[in-house]
Amino acid sequence: MADRFEHTRRAVLAMAAGTIAATMAVPAAAAWRPMQPRIVALDNLHTGERIKAPFWENGRYVPDALKHFDWLLRDYRTDEVRAIHPSLLDLLWHLQRTLRARDAIQVLSGYRSPATNAMLAATTDGVAQHSLHMRGMAIDIRVPGRSLVKVHRAALALGLGGVGYYPRSDFVHVDVGRVRRW
Numbered sequence: 001m002a003d004r005f006e007h008t009r010r011a012v013l014a015m016a017a018g019t020i021a022a023t024m025a026v027p028a029a030a031a032w033r034p035m036q037p038r039i040v041a042l043d044n045l046h047t048g049e050r051i052k053a054p055f056w057e058n059g060r061y062v063p064d065a066l067k068h069f070d071w072l073l074r075d076y077r078t079d080e081v082r083a084i085h086p087s088l089l090d091l092l093w094h095l096q097r098t099l100r101a102r103d104a105i106q107v108l109s110g111y112r113s114p115a116t117n118a119m120l121a122a123t124t125d126g127v128a129q130h131s132l133h134m135r136g137m138a139i140d141i142r143v144p145g146r147s148l149v150k151v152h153r154a155a156l157a158l159g160l161g162g163v164g165y166y167p168r169s170d171f172v173h174v175d176v177g178r179v180r181r182w
């Protein structure tokens with residue numbers, strides 16, 4: 001797995017470098033300016049994998065980048081990969097900006113296969129049987145240098161989906177389902 005990710009990481013870095021070169025090639029005087037790329041940085045605490053990549057640029061999602069995020073957010077227990085809802089990355093991007101986060105968002109849980117979710121639901125309090133984690137629409141996070149209270153407040157203020165507060169386990173759940181809180 002480490003090899004595969006290193007490969008992934010180089011690809012992402014190369015892609016990011018390409019973006020910078022393309023941006024600089026536009027003359028300063030040009031009236032048209034490309035829309036700002038949306039970059040999210042994630043740190044998977046279970047696998048040690050990190051990614052920092054533009055997942056959206058020039059008005060559209062970047063399919064190659066989305067694949068790298070899907071991989072990082074896979075079910076780390078089974079290595080099952082599922083497409084992550086791109087709007088979840090938008091949500092993280094907004095959160096990162098609101099919090100002026102300098103370091104990567106730490107990920108405790110992204111996609112969960114039905115088997116993993118069933119196992120967790122049977123053994124852990126607060127795990128829903130029909131969790132949005134199983135649909136690639138939810139993520140459990142911490143933000144280095146920002147208190148959990150601040151992250152929680154910022155997520156609620158965005159109003160982009162569900163927000164769960166888990167102070168004992170030190171994470172906030174965010175999803176792109178209905179706006180709700182617990």
Ligand SMILES: [Zn+2]
Nearest residue numbers: 138139140173
């Ligand atoms: Zn969650």
